[in-house]
Amino acid sequence: MRIALVTETFLPATDGIVTRLTHTIQSLTQKGHDVRVFAPSGSVAMFAGVEVTSLPGFPYPFYPEKRFSWPFPALVRPLLDAKPDVIHAVGPIVLGMGAVLIAKRYHIPLVASYHTHLAVYAKRYNVPILGPVSWFYLRNLHNLADISLATSHAMVRELSEHGFRRMRFWPRGLDHTAFQPQETPEKKRAWPLRDERFTLLYVGRIAHEKDLRAILEPMKHLPEAHLLLVGDGPARAELSMAYASENVTFTGALYGRDLAQAYASADLFVFPSVTETLGLVVMEAMASGLPVLATKSEPTLELLGGEQNGAWFDGAEPSSFIAQVRALSKDDKRLAEMAEYGVLRARHWNWDRATDELIRTYDAAIRLAKWKRAQPERRVGGKPVCAD
Incomplete structure (x- = not known):
């Protein structure tokens, strides 16, 4: 399977998203899948034999050491040239928004995963107006995906309550060779x-x-x-x-x-x-x-x-x-x-099992996208309505 991971953050940044991505990439390639990563400028050029395409960006308002990348037109050609069987928009905000729109425009199966609780962050930074705006924006973005993922059952429930559709749980994994109790x-x-x-x-x-x-x-x-x-x-x-x-x-x-x-x-x-x-x-x-x-x-x-x-x-x-x-x-x-x-x-948290479930999600998204394309076009008020 050819998989395009479009992420708002990647190495050398260090956070939970990057940790999950690096382990997932290693596991996917070990299972024989072809992975490409698209990330903001400043990211590494290669990881575990996987090519990373960096796109021009600008600093986050609250995190000057991190960067947003504007997706158009820079993302379009390299993403299409990768000929992905599925696009995975990881925590889509700006660059990921481009991945979502490109996937819909060119009928490429799309998975989106939710990692950053923007609406809650808005309260922490005393810009409460961004709370409802964030919910509206992210809900509509994720609902364009064939399947959306969250990394805890609690977030699956919360997002579903806020109108996010086709939610699934992305299981958690852990590196048990690195983290062990001290012997004495x-x-x-x-x-x-x-x-x-x-x-x-x-x-x-x-x-x-x-x-x-x-x-x-x-x-x-x-x-x-x-x-x-x-x-x-x-x-x-x-x-x-x-x-x-x-x-x-x-x-x-x-x-x-x-x-x-x-x-x-x-x-x-x-x-x-x-x-x-x-x-x-x-x-x-x-x-x-x-x-x-x-x-x-x-x-x-x-x-x-x-x-x-x-x-x-x-x-x-x-x-x-x-x-x-x-x-x-x-x-x-x-x-x-x-x-x-x-x-x-x-001991129950395992990257290999988590990646197997992710692959099943990709397969399901591909099947769902194929089914949607096969549906006869519906129109309301003279305008086409996509199958949901």
């Missing part, structure tokens, strides 16, 4: 970035929509704990200046073995974000045997398998976080139970 408590304590204090870990973008102040403010009252924030992003300089202290450390981004060691060597993973459509870092923490303390959101509850398998705090109440950290730091039995369940649950 001695090795855990030997990590250079930790000391004898109760060590909290956050991994992810350092950005305002991640609600990091919900864990940073309470640390002023937790001298017995040490919070490590692993990652980079547009708010790092601001938050580091305001909160870096004796018990709050911004490490910058970590990769590979260094990142795996961070997960395996901390005592508790803390996750304040309620804007996630999945939360890949929560999965990595669970696979590493790291208990999770989080604010409640449907995707996070889904990952943990219910309230009983994690610890929870109210992001609007600093005292809630303080109380949970202090209670958990004294409850080795509870921490061990949470860690053990997380490891067992994470």
